[in-house]
Amino acid sequence: MTNKIPHNNLLLMTDVYKAYGEKVVLDNIDLSVAAGELCTVVGPSGCGKSTLLRLILGQERATRGEIYVDGNxxxxxxxxxxxxxQKYSLFPHLSVLENVMLGKNFTTGLPDRILHRKRIQEEAVYYLEKVDxxxxxxxxxxxxxxxxxxxxxxxxxxxxxxRIILMDEPFGALDPGTRERMQVFVLQLWEEFDMTVFFVTHDLEEAVYLGTRILVLSQYYSDGRDEETCSRGAKIVADYPLARRAESTMVKATSEFGDLIQTIRREGFDPDYRQHVTDFDLKHPDAFQTLTEEEMRPNHVAANTDRHSKTE
Amino acid sequence: MGKIPRFWGVHAEPTKLLRLILALLPFAVIVTAYLIASHVRLEANPSDKLTPSVSKMVEAVGEMALTKDKRTGRYLMLADTLSSLRRIVIGLGAAAIVGLFLGMTMGLFPGMNSTLHPVVRFLSIIPPLAILPILFIVFGVGEVGKIVLIFIGSLFVITRDIHEETRQLPREQIVKALTLGASQFQVLWQVVLPQIMPRLLITVRLCLGGAWLFLIASEAIASTDGLGYRIFLVRRYLAMDIIIPYVLWITLIGLLMDTALRLVVNWKYRWYVASQ
Structure with missing residues (x-):
């Protein structure tokens, strides 16, 4: 299934691979995220969620493939x-206000920085008020x-x-109560500032609660490639649009919420449940796949039965 | 659970008073041992020079510190102290500044690291005292040779330490600064430098011991003043009554410098102390 590629979205990735030496981490990733989306990413630990985020950030380079933000x-x-x-976002030698002012100070020329110090300070205070x-x-x-x-x-x-804010397990180190308050808080800011957010987490509940779209990244899938010769990395195995709902955390107790989490857990986190690449649950309208012919072939049956008969 | 042990074992919790007494105890032992030895030896031979009595030392210090030298018209102990301090401050200060920038650029820029790291490592292994003759031949036996010895002896230790410290700054911080619009120069100047400063002061503190060693060694070999020069000069007359107070004086100055640097770190870089 090859959908039309949504070219005009804020973020576009096509045929992106990331390998460290022989080990493939991200395997032919195709992704397009519209502006205003709060896109969450979940997956088993070590599947490459943070790698995906670092590729978009530019902290690391893709081995192959194209990544565009705003067409560039x-x-x-x-x-x-x-x-x-998750940590190290703040500069320990600067006060809270100086930390928030820092970006403005970096990008304002020296004369203006001195002349408009007051204005920069007020702007920083405005954002500090927004985060209480x-x-x-x-x-x-x-x-x-x-x-x-x-x-x-x-x-x-x-x-x-x-244009886009990337968050890499930002609440991973917080206790459950604080964590939930922070989630509500991110939703408020997201609404108020019309942000586009790319949010990586290992917490399924958090991902489903926050997102307007959830991506499941996983290495547990099957395709037509020969397992003997090919090292596989993670793919986006599921991609759901989520309803924009009220911000109440009560929603976490509903059965729909629980069902979706169960489905995702099976699709992404169960090593024994391996969907074929052509059967992935890509429900979001922006989802698309550019599979190779080899990948689209049915499972590499010979190799599989061979292995099973050996183990049995 | 019985009584809390005050001294013995891993569970000991000495009280504040006990801690003070324990701290003073070794000093008291050393001083007492010296006084007894001095007393016994002077009893046997009143002109013994090896273990002068306290009054003899006070007298000698009075002569060195409070009376003008007939030949030069200066107070010798003050002149010695100022000369030595000047050498150590200039030598170690220059090493700190150069080492800071070398270490930071090496830690931040991989190209600089590839260029400089092997040579810095190589040079840091050379025993500084082994090149003292070369320094005296090249720079002469005046001030420059001694200052350069302290400079070279401290530079590579400082450079390597700052380099290591810079490399250990989380990569996330540099990326974060770039996403806030920092130029590479701003990353060096506003993100790395202020975070490395407290570490520099601590490294300088640790380098003080080595710097004093190089200072005394170079003064002993070729000089006309300085604390090290004086000790080695009066050694010819077995003047222990001058040597012992001078050694104590050097130790006291070293202790003061060490404490001053520690206080600066605690006072100016509270965030650093808190995050350690």
Whole structure:
């Protein structure tokens, strides 16, 4: 199944491979994400979720394939793409306010930086208010709790108005209560600022709750390639549009929510459940695949039965 | 659980007072041992020079510190101290500045690292004292030779430490700065440098011991003033009454420098201390 490629979207990846030496991590990834989407990515640990994010960020280079943001091929990291990491997002030697002002200071010429210091400061305070931290502006990162640090990191990225904000397990180190508050909070900011977010997490519940679209990245699938000769990496095995719902966390208790999580767990996280590449659950209208002829062939039966008879 | 042990074993919790007493104890032992030895030896031979009495040392210090030297018209101990301090501050200070920039550029820019790392490693292995004759031949026996010895002796240690520290800055920070629109120069100047500064001060602190060694060695071999020069000069007359106070004085200066650097780190870089 080869859909029409949605060329006009904010983010476009075609035929992207990433390999470290012999080991293939990402295997022929095709992805297109529209502006305004809150796209979450889940998958088993080590499947390459963070690698995918780093490719979009420009922190790493794809081995093969094209990546475009706003129609331009991605280069090294720049203000077009913002990033919030799980840790190390803040600069420990700067106060909260200075951390948020930093981007503006980097990009403002020296004379303007001095003349408009007040304005830059006010802008930073505005974003700090948005993340409920205005009263902590003088503190240093080590004086803040984990959740507060991540809120500063989000404000720090937001002030640059990036086309897309990438988040790499931003709440992975937080306790469950804080984590849930942060989720609600991201949804509010996303709505208010019309952000486009690419959100990597290993927490299925978080991904389904937050996303307007969920991608499942997994190495558990099958295709027509010969297992003996080919090293496989992860592919997007499922791609669902999610309804934009009320922000209440109550939704997590509904049965639909639980069912979807069960389906995704089976499709992406079960090593014994291997869908063929042509049967992937790619429901989102922007989903497309550019499979090679070899991949589209039925499973490499001979090799498979061979192996089974050996093990039995 | 019985009584909390105060001294013995891994569970010991010495009280504040006990800690103070314990800290002073070794000093008291050393001083007492010296006083006894001095007393016994002077009893046997009043003109013994090896273990002068405290009053003898006070007298000698008075002469060195408080009376003008007849030949030069200077207070010798002050003049010695100032000469030595100047050498160590210039030598170690220059090594800190050069080492900081070498280490940072090597740590941040892979091209610079490939160029400089092997040669810095090679040079850092050369025992600085082994090249002292070369320095004296090239720069003469004046101030320059001694300062260069301290500089070279400290430079490579500092460079390697700063290099290592820069490399250990999370890659995420540099990427983050780039996404905030930083130029590569701004990354070096505003992200790396301020975070490396406290580490530099700590490295300089650790280099103080080596710097003093190089200072005393070069002053001992060729000099006309300085603390090391004085010790080796009066050695000819077995003047232990001058040598011992000078050694204590050098130790005290070293201790003060060490404490000053530590206080600067604690005061100026609280975020660094807190995150260690």
């Amino acid at each position: 091929p991605v280069g090294y990291p720049d203000p077009q793409r913002g990033i919030v990491y 931290l205005a009263e902590h502006y003088q503190k240093y990162p080590h004086e803040l709790s984990g959740g507060m640090q991540q809120r500063v990191a989000i404000a720090q990225a937001l002030i640059m108005k990036p």
